[in-house]
Amino acid sequence: MNDADSLYQDAIKQCARAAHGHGRLENVKGEAKLDNPLCGDRVRMQVALDGGRIAAVAHETKGCLLCRAAASLIGARAAGLDAAAVETLTGELDAMLKGAVAIPAGWPELAMFVPARAYPSRHRCVLLPFRALQAAIGKVGARDTAIPANDHGEAKVVI
């Protein structure tokens, strides 16, 4: 099997280990914590916006290599996106995993997740950080959104 066909190709392992954006922001504007109840993946995503676009993003991710790689990619690339762009990107990534469309435009790195198409139970691992990013942006300036909060005031969404 070529490395590009492998679920655990070097690109994923390197991206996960790089853990771009790992940590917390000092001035959090929006935060969401999402779980994948299937395997215990957990992402806490924090964002700060400037003019509606992501000025800073940080995350704490406990999870599998796919989840950590996706979160790391967000840490490296998400700055500058607005809510609509994140929603579009997440939708296109979901569609890519389901085999419907090619790699989302402008995000060639997401090709490393193409082998996950064959494993539907892993799609949520890849999508979890992106959905956490969506939820975190949604919390900016709208602390009382429909996302239920746990005892710590954190958004907690299960997908």
Place this chain on the structure above:
Amino acid sequence: MSHTAASLRAQFPLLAATPELHYLDSAATAQIHRTVLDAVLHHETTSRANVLRGTYRLAEAADLAYEQARQTAARFLNAGSADEIVFTSGATAALNLVSHAFGATLQPGDRVLISVAEHHSNFVPWQMLRDRCGIELTLIPVSADGRLDLERLADLMGSRCRFIAVTQCSNVTGAWTDVAAIVAAAREAGARVLLDGAQAVQHGPQDVQALGGDFYAFSGHKCFGPGGVGVLWGRAEALTQMPPFLGGGGMIAEVTPEASTWAAPPQRFEAGTPPIAQAVGLAAALEWMMTLDWTVIRAREDALCKRLIEGLARIPSLHLLGPQNGERAPIVSFDIPGLHPHDICQVLDAQSLALRGGHHCAQPLLAAFGVEACTRASIALYNDEADIEALLGGLDCARRELS
């Protein structure tokens, strides 16, 4: 009768059709025995009708098959009477039934004890009861090796303990609960005891009278039977004291425009059409299990479990959850720092090794161990040495591939 793993494996159609499969997830769902499929097909093609409603001969045949299944379940559990057997849709439904029906007899401030080691199905219903009715819910802690720590049991029970609901055997660690100690303490306090037997039943018939509790719950799919059926055993007087959980057909004595009265147990707790064919299939599984020499089977399961634990001990930094030695059901969970269970299981799957990685519906227990997820291998009567060696080899491969 031959009790080799190979001869037993050949009796399970899925395993017989996939000789390359190393199925080590029986704690989640055991494979289904051929006799179960035969029994379900026979019932559905000769006796399919609703039960306890019709008077035609076909309905009488369905009634007979269903009530015979109840008697089989009673024998499997050594229950005092078949009337102490309630068929449910599974162990979760049985546990929810008790939490609602017994819960309706509790007063605010009454105390229920569960343990940190419970499966969510014996955890969440009691939290919901607490939130609904104002009872106190108290947790029995676990020791470092995952066993229930009963040292402070009397203190935890306090003066208003009415119910103790605990697992007979952990679905994560395989640790057996000291049921006798819990039953003795409960009897002294006048509290009732429920045992979640979901993980125990696939390792042989049980004796609820010897165990001494008041309720016992298990699922059909974990003891080589169909999905969609489970059993709640309740001591006769305990069942009689409880109001119904679900209302509907089959559970009433009389319905008037103003009010209803209830049938006697077990029908009181079987509202609606029960899982008839599934109960017949479950009975076939239990009948088959009662023909086996469990001394031989348990000895092999224990030997495989021991070999697995020895092999795991050679993996650097691996953290074995649960009893490090001594008695446990053949369920082995472990954590390898730096390697996520989901990734481990993915690599193992490529080698036809079926294991589960995750929190195993036991998040409070995993939190007590300080991990979010772990990898679990569970061994049943059709597993053999080749399964264990394949797993140990597969873990070497996973460590290489994921590093």
